[in-house]
């Protein structure tokens with residue numbers, strides 16, 4: 001498999017014998033799921049891919065289904081290849097939620113090959129986004145046929161995903177329809193509060209400075225909806241480091257646009273960004289979280305909404321604004337999240 005470029009690489013670099021021994025004794029990502037189901041547990045089994053989607057599904061489902069995430073947090077989901085053991089999980093799942101828009105093709109292929117009779121795959125992004133709204137850009141060029149898949153970084157699309165999850169769960173498990181509706185309402189309300197806080201705080205950014213240069217190209221839809229400008233993303237479509245001529249082009253753009261700060265992330269550490277910052281004299285802020293939810297699984301801050309709050313406060317502060325509304329926001333979330341998030 002392709003190794004994800006991640007700060008958790010050390011775990012993958014364990015000698016094989018040690019890793020195998022660990023997987024026999026621990027419920028970790030090596031087993032591909034949270035472990036054998038309790039035979040008395042007759043809840044629906046729901047598989048999800050990246051942690052933002054797992055968080056959305058958990059927010060709507062609560063404890064009424066068993067949720068198994070597949071893509072480890074802090075992994076490059078665009079190059080992720082599922083382990084063979086994931087086939088076993090996918091063969092037991094009643095529902096499989098993926099983003100689609102060609103983000104998780106290897107996992108989707110494995111799901112289609114292994115899903116049981118009556119199981120259903122829901123491509124949240126593909127269903128949500130009409131083709132006329134696809135965004136193609138530097139990292140996701142049109143000739144490659146893969147649109148930018150990052151809808152969930154925009155809280156308004158996250159609510160649309162949650163509504164699709166609600167509808168799907170209600171069809172499959174009508175006994176809990178009222179709970180799914182109430183949980184969805186809670187998520188939608190909190191996501192709306194987040195969107196309002198972003199809209200209020202972005203007003204404090206100096207005029208003309210809502211311009212994003214990021215390493216990973218994850219904010220295109222957010223920018224379109226919230227009237228920001230994505231000047232560029234550094235990560236090429238190959239997900240390798242950019243070539244010297246690509247770097248030179250970006251340096252020119254950064255200078256021309258007068259961008260004050262460029263943003264990297266812990267998921268995609270990049271010495272290239274550092275070099276670009278040194279060359280252009282702009283600030284380099286390297287703390288975007290991409291798909292890595294804050295805190296540990298089970299902690300109250302381990303949610304998509306907190307992830308987005310963290311990223312947008314970093315961006316607004318980095319662009320010279322005051323994220324006071326985002327800082328003050330306390331999410332009122334009552335739905336438990338006991339989903340399995342591989343690390």
Ligand SMILES: [Zn+2]
Nearest residue numbers: 078150216218
């Ligand atoms: Zn991404």
